[in-house]
Amino acid sequence: MARSKNTCKFEGCGNPVAAWNMCNTHYKQWRNGVELHPIYSNVVHADATLAERIERHSEPGPNGCINWTGALAHRGHGQMGMRGRRGYVHRFVWEAAHGTIPAGIVIDHMCRNPRCVNIEHLQAVTPKQNNENRSGPSRISTSGVRGVSWDKATKSWKARAGSVWVGRFANLSDAEAAVSAARREVFTNSLADME
Secondary structure (H helix, E strand, O other): OOOOOOOOOOOOOOEOOOOOOOOOHHHHHHOOOOOOOHHHHHOOOOOHHHHHHHHOOOEOOHHOOEEEEOOOOOOOOOOEOOOEEEHHHHHHHHHHOOOOOOOOOOEEEEEOOOEEEOHHHHEEEEEEHHHOOOOOOOOOOOOOOOEEEEEEEOEEEEEEEEEEEEEEEEOOOHHHHHHHHHHEEEEEOOOOOOO
16 A cells, blocks of 8 residues: 555554654654654554553553553543543443433542542533532641631631531531531531541
């Protein structure tokens, strides 16, 4: 098969030329002094089904999780290209099992493990419910307890369940118990009471 003038000179590549008769990836390999080799996605993923890619790029994790071992996004979610688009692996898994994700719906990890691609650990929820299922305190928490912070003015622990005021408490354990109980009442996500 004759190579087109405008495709990479690396045999079997077929990607458009970027520089020195090579595609961008092969040019970078050459520029960095790496022996030219096939582009992984062209060779391995071209005809691979989602199930084959999950099997190839995952491993068993704790609590029944199936952890993605491929590329990760900045918050730890598995990421890959599939059917001409790049996206989160757990969303591809959900779509394969249930169809298109409706507008305004996100796929939540009930296990709270962003690398998990086990369909049994995923649920379709609203962004509000997804936030309710968040685990642990925020990054700027001073108490180490979700929804509880120290109030210097009153020298007490103040507690909130989302936007709902729970109260002030003399000790952290009472505040933690109260905010956890409030989340079970206020939040619509059935996992909201889990810490």
